[in-house]
Amino acid sequence: MTGFALGVDQEEWCGQLRALAVQRLRPLAEKGEPGRVNRPLLAALGELGLLERVFASGALELCLLRESLAYGCTEAETALALQGLGAYPVLRAGSEEQRERWLPRVRTGRAVAAFALSEPGAGSDAAALALAATADTAAAGGGWRLSGEKCWISNAPEADFYTVFARTGEGPGAKGVSAFLVPADRPGLSGAPLDMLSPHPIGSLAFDGVPVGPRDLLGEPGRGFRVAMDTLNLFRPSVGAFAVGMARAALDATLAYTADRTAFGGTLSDLQAVAHRVAEMATRTEAARLLVYAAAGAYDRGAGDVPRRAAMAKLLATETAQYVVDHAVQLHGAVALQRGHLLEHLYREVRAPRIYEGASEVQRTIIAKELYGAAGAAVAAR
Template sequence: MTGFALGAEQEEWCGQLRALAADRLRPLADKGEPGRVNRPLLAALGELGLLERVFTSGALELCLLRESLAYGCTEAETALALQGLGAHPVLASGTPEQRARWLPQVRAGRAVAAFALSEPGAGSDAAALALEAVPEGGAGRSGAEGAPAAAAAGGGWRLSGEKCWISNAPEADFYTVFARTGEGPAAKGVTAFLVPADRPGLSGEPLDMLSPHPIGRLTFDGVPVGPQDLLGQPGGGFRVAMDTLNRFRPSVGAFAVGMARAALDATLAHTAARRAFGGVLGDLQAVGHRVAEMATRTEAARLLVYAAAGAYDAGSPDVPRRSAMAKLLATETAQYVVDHAVQLHGAIALQRGHLLEHLYREVRAPRIYEGASEVQRTIIAKELYR
């Protein structure tokens, strides 16, 4: 790739993915029940080898995959991305036993993964987690001095508290869970665990959200976890979380770019054909200028997403800043483009089942999850002043 223009093979692959999303995955998505895990769709993603690509692709290829699927089937894109988000910590920080147990099932679309970070009082402020990991035999979060190390060496912990707004909950088969073990203050005292859904004391309930996939609340009532459930080291959970988010944030931007491009293409087709005022809508300067602005912003977002992914693949030290910029610009741009696409289509775009009615519902959430736009601006500012 030169100057962030895709090569012929990349363009061909993206075209194949868009066609696959529309022809093979869209029908499966349409048969799914809103707010429930679509397991036939996940199985198809596994059979087509697309879930495997989530774990073997570089960041740029992951962006192309998510953008292309989002163009033709946002539900397929989201299902794929959530598998990656929930299982990437296992790939990056799990034990050989954990990887062997779960990753083949995730890649095949047979096991559903979830990333359980957010809490009722700790959404964007991930360092403020309150879910307690109390050492077995300990008295509480603070416990006795050296209790976390003793737990790691021996009996383990009991998880107590809540997680909220967790994608794929309560239907996931396992959760990457971040809890406070107390090795240090704030982010330094967080540990990551792999918690199977059938672990005693773990329960969940769905939340009625503006989302086609399940989002739920998890309750941990003394859920037992041991050294064999650790993802990384005690006290190293915040790094596990941030490494995962830094990898996926540019591709959240790619998801947004895919939606923006779908909305833009629909708008071009509509305004070129819709007759009004003695011509077509596209002849009106106000319409043409608005479409030009939509196209320019979409292209700028696409280039920034690709640049952030390229920086990640190159091991650049400025990945946090670039990832935050890419997610910020792309998700805000997608909101702008979809909103103006609806305006230029008029009332038909609000009809249930219309592409833009669907995109209008889908496009709002990415400005919040994996770090709201305000959090991305804070990250960018901190990195600039560092």
């Protein structure tokens, strides 16, 4: 995919989503409590059919959905994305029984999903996770007991079920990780909220001999890390779309403000330093957007270079959004630091995406590994 342009129908749909986010979803978001799951907001996302679109669409449509919602209501975008992240492994690797029990409720916003990969000692190095799944010899039909901790888990501890990655020991590193669907009411599972900068819920989970059986597996034993990576390869470009949505909202706010704000005998936009800064913000945002949708298109085509493209998209888009929002705050001045101002909100929201689902440093590592691997293969083929 060498270029990107929306069709008329897509442009209209994105416009409708932006308006819907402002008019219908933002009021629900504002009634929510920071750090808590907003179930009325989730129910509205389900009622509007937007949660269904997460599972029925490809990467390109998912990106359009996330960018458009982020422009008008970041809380709605995040609630939608976390449902997808937590439940997508069930869609891809779950049994028919698991899918029938949970996915209809996720799609309607009646069940809250969570993706439980990170641990206190295994954040960026996800393959180093230590949550132990030891064989439960007393369980009829076989099973495991989960013991350990998860940390920085979005929607914890209020989710209704967790996609949990644990070490079953079939091999070293990533080869010995399995994925499980663990309902929140499973005995031995507890959690606590964490007070974080981002307004969406994040918590820790403690596993004290939590029983899981073969029916709780997502996919095959020892193949859980692949389940995690398949999920992240889809959602990483759409994290970039979330970032682009925030960048575009900050850019539009800056254009309006600097064109109207009088200073030094004219408007701020008359000052070359300001105009050039805005031009740079716009150029970087457009470049990031093109890379995000190129990665989404590659995913939908089943291209072989999706990991590299997804990593590039997330890296550039999240770093760009940080740049754009920061400079938007600078050009607005003190007014942008007031609680409740759009840019104050975006300034808090924009920081986390550079860390979660693979920090920027991890994305650079993935990109370099893919590039050198391709170069080596090309040399070997000569």
